Amino acid sequence: MSTDKHQLSRRDFIKGTAAAIGGLIGALTGIPSVAYLLSPATQAGADAAREAVIPLGPLENYPIGVPTRFDFTQTKVNGWERTATNYGLYVIRKSGSEVRVFSDVCTHLGCRVTWHADQEHYISPCHDGHFDILGGVVSGPPPRPLDEFTTKIEEGNLFVQLPPFKQTS
Numbered sequence: 001m002s003t004d005k006h007q008l009s010r011r012d013f014i015k016g017t018a019a020a021i022g023g024l025i026g027a028l029t030g031i032p033s034v035a036y037l038l039s040p041a042t043q044a045g046a047d048a049a050r051e052a053v054i055p056l057g058p059l060e061n062y063p064i065g066v067p068t069r070f071d072f073t074q075t076k077v078n079g080w081e082r083t084a085t086n087y088g089l090y091v092i093r094k095s096g097s098e099v100r101v102f103s104d105v106c107t108h109l110g111c112r113v114t115w116h117a118d119q120e121h122y123i124s125p126c127h128d129g130h131f132d133i134l135g136g137v138v139s140g141p142p143p144r145p146l147d148e149f150t151t152k153i154e155e156g157n158l159f160v161q162l163p164p165f166k167q168t169s
Contacts, residue, residue, distance in 0.1 A: 056070055057158065066117075069091075087103075103149070107144045108126065149165075
């Protein structure tokens with residue numbers, strides 16, 4: 001029987017092989033898992049940095065002098081969080097190419113206003129706030145006019161830019 005100290009025993013060989021195979025399996029499953037968990041956090045800044053431009057369709061869909069309602073939902077992904085925001089707005093076409101777009105959110109408590117053609121006012125159901133056709137406060141507790149969107153017309157199509165800007169009195 002030889003007494004060579006550098007000889008590898010079967011037990012040590014199996015321990016080493018099992019550790020190597022276990023480490024390889026751990027790396028093959030662990031690295032993609034960590035990449036999957038971290039990837040949304042690295043992509044979050046790309047969507048938040050830009051402002052959205054929303055197409056509202058052809059300008060001829062909006063009659064002159066009549067507030068026309070338009071609703072849409074915008075979805076944002078921030079890391080692992082997905083947020084859907086519903087927007088409602090009123091498009092007022094004053095002439096062939098002059099358009100103003102107002103938010104339907106009351107500036108008092110955030111209730112949704114509706115256009116009442118018989119009174120020619122937007123009315124908030126929360127505290128009876130009234131706004132004129134161009135979003136100005138007529139009566140009630142609203143502290144300022146309705147928020148307005150920046151508009152753009154390209155090739156006969158209407159676009160609005162988010163977010164709306166706050167009007168002052």
